[in-house]
Amino acid sequence: MSVPYRIESPSSNAVGDKIPASERIPIIARPFVSDRAKKTLDIVEKFVEEECIPADAVYQAQIGDTVKERFDAHPQIVEDLKKRARELGLWNMFLPANHFKEGAGFSNLEYGLMAECLGKSVIASEATNCAAPDTGNMEVLAKYGTQKQKDRWLKPLLEGKIRSAFLMTEPEVASSDATNISLSMRREGNEYVLNGSKWWSSGTGDRRCEIYIVMAKSDPSNTNPYKQQSVVFVPFDTPGITIKRMLSVFGFDHAPHGHGHVTFENVRVPVENICLGEGRGFEVIQGRLGPGRIHHAMRSIGAAEKALEWFIARINDPRKTPFGQMLHKHGIMLERVARSRMEIDAARLQVLNAAIMIDSKDAKFALKEIAEAKVLIPQVLMDVLDRAIQSYGGAGISQETPLASMWANGRTMRIVDGPDEVHLLQLGRNENKRGPAMLERIAWQKAKSAEMAKAYGVEIKDVLQLDRLSTSNKSRL
Numbered sequence: 311m312s313v314p315y316r317i318e319s320p321s322s323n324a325v326g327d328k329i330p331a332s333e334r335i336p337i338i339a340r341p342f343v344s345d346r347a348k349k350t351l352d353i354v355e356k357f358v359e360e361e362c363i364p365a366d367a368v369y370q371a372q373i374g375d376t377v378k379e380r381f382d383a384h385p386q387i388v389e390d391l392k393k394r395a396r397e398l399g400l401w402n403m404f405l406p407a408n409h410f411k412e413g414a415g416f417s418n419l420e421y422g423l424m425a426e427c428l429g430k431s432v433i434a435s436e437a438t439n440c441a442a443p444d445t446g447n448m449e450v451l452a453k454y455g456t457q458k459q460k461d462r463w464l465k466p467l468l469e470g471k472i473r474s475a476f477l478m479t480e481p482e483v484a485s486s487d488a489t490n491i492s493l494s495m496r497r498e499g500n501e502y503v504l505n506g507s508k509w510w511s512s513g514t515g516d517r518r519c520e521i522y523i524v525m526a527k528s529d530p531s532n533t534n535p536y537k538q539q540s541v542v543f544v545p546f547d548t549p550g551i552t553i554k555r556m557l558s559v560f561g562f563d564h565a566p567h568g569h570g571h572v573t574f575e576n577v578r579v580p581v582e583n584i585c586l587g588e589g590r591g592f593e594v595i596q597g598r599l600g601p602g603r604i605h606h607a608m609r610s611i612g613a614a615e616k617a618l619e620w621f622i623a624r625i626n627d628p629r630k631t632p633f634g635q636m637l638h639k640h641g642i643m644l645e646r647v648a649r650s651r652m653e654i655d656a657a658r659l660q661v662l663n664a665a666i667m668i669d670s671k672d673a674k675f676a677l678k679e680i681a682e683a684k685v686l687i688p689q690v691l692m693d694v695l696d697r698a699i700q701s702y703g704g705a706g707i708s709q710e711t712p713l714a715s716m717w718a719n720g721r722t723m724r725i726v727d728g729p730d731e732v733h734l735l736q737l738g739r740n741e742n743k744r745g746p747a748m749l750e751r752i753a754w755q756k757a758k759s760a761e762m763a764k765a766y767g768v769e770i771k772d773v774l775q776l777d778r779l780s781t782s783n784k785s786r787l
């Protein structure tokens with residue numbers, strides 16, 4: 311197996327960086343990272359920096375220009391990089407060791423460090439078979455699939471031979487609340503009949519996408535709204551399925567992958583295609599978003615690092631000297647660099663902490679940390695990208711740098727993974743449960759102050775009189 315380009319590393323570490331990724335792991339995470347993972351992490355970093363990022367531009371060029379060309383394309387560079395990744399032992403790193411035998415055997419933390427590297431390139435995730443939505447879909451098949459379903463779809467997915475899509479969101483309903491999902495699924499004999507439409511079905515544009523994992527309403531009259539839905543495996547070429555159009559993201563078509571608006575008209579699939587069982591759709595989507603819940607956040611840290619790299623490169627460009635000096639001589643830029651550095655470092659700790667929490671038990675145990683990561687990391691990415699874009703002036707919002715398309719991608723993260731508001735409400739509600747206890751604590755401390763003041767013969771003015779408020783309303787607490 312060989313690739314048509316020359317591989318030549320200018321240094322023992324990834325180009326331009328003296329310290330390899332394994333030595334930059336935050337110190338609080340290091341005890342949880344195995345030697346094998348550290349070695350692999352350094353290989354991932356070199357692969358991304360020296361092969362995938364340079365290949366991104368080739369990939370874009372190989373996709374072509376017209377809509378037809380773009381959605382028919384399967385750039386050769388992807389297949390060559392896949393071969394290369396396999397030679398390097400970089401394959402399916404995303405499937406966590408403690409849950410799946412099919413993966414490369416890394417923990418969520420270990421994969422999180424690798425995913426950060428992958429997040430710096432457009433094609434690195436696909437090249438290593440760690441791209442969404444296949445990752446979540448493989449988790450579904452590995453976790454809930456029957457042997458027959460696994461043989462038919464999981465095996466080729468794990469080998470990177472086919473791709474897949476997850477169809478939950480619908481144009482007619484607010485899909486951030488999955489109880490609203492209404493594509494109808496009716497049983498007729500040994501078949502299910504599906505009618506309705508889906509959109510934002512990522513991956514449906516790719517001609518290698520062979521399997522749709524579809525959430526549908528199978529039991530609309532069930533009194534438990536969480537038992538009304540089912541998930542079913544639908545081959546992409548089943549009669550009655552039409553891809554009406556592809557949606558764009560701020561004008562980017564994301565071809566050949568794409569995001570389809572797909573209609574189902576009397577689409578028939580055998581009952582054996584059910585996932586887990588009728589009425590168990592919520593279990594499946596929750597399981598699907600198990601460890602993979604923070605993959606986007608992990609990659610976004612890498613994207614933020616890349617934005618900062620481009621930012622620093624721009625402010626050190628000797629050809630561009632507004633008002634007589636390079637941009638880094640203008641103090642405001644250094645402040646923005648410093649803020650970006652701090653925010654990325656804090657965000658990384660946050661996402662790695664969430665990964666460690668998941669590894670220590672499961673995704674349920676880490677609900678708070680996962681929600682925090684989903685809100686915080688996209689925000690940090692947006693802020694860093696915005697500063698980097700600003701430093702390039704007009705070039706920053708054009709196709710001349712990767713920053714504009716990274717911004718468009720990054721902005722979707724505040725919606726794709728469940729809108730910010732949903733996570734914020736969950737976090738806020740849980741945090742607010744401490745209200746009565748906090749009132750009680752402050753009242754107690756105030757009362758203690760009064761007692762101490764009395765002992766010392768001083769007077770404390772307490773305008774709010776929280777001690778009285780709390781004790782007089784104690785029955786309400």
Ligand SMILES: Cc1cc2nc3c(=O)[nH]c(=O)nc-3n(C[C@H](O)[C@H](O)[C@H](O)COP(=O)(O)OP(=O)(O)OC[C@H]3O[C@@H](n4cnc5c(N)ncnc54)[C@H](O)[C@@H]3O)c2cc1C
Pocket residue numbers: 443475476477478479480483484485486487509510511512513559569722725726727728729731732735
């Ligand atoms: C690039 C991209 C790729 C995607 N890929 C897929 C995919 O592969 N498969 C798939 O099924 N879906 C996919 N989606 C869809 C995505 O999951 C949904 O857009 C998301 O869940 C929100 O659902 P909705 O669009 O129906 O918005 P709605 O549910 O209508 O929500 C609209 C807005 O209402 C507000 N809101 C929602 N809930 C609350 C609340 N509790 N409190 C206050 N405000 C609230 C938020 O501001 C939210 O953005 C993708 C989306 C994008 C942009």
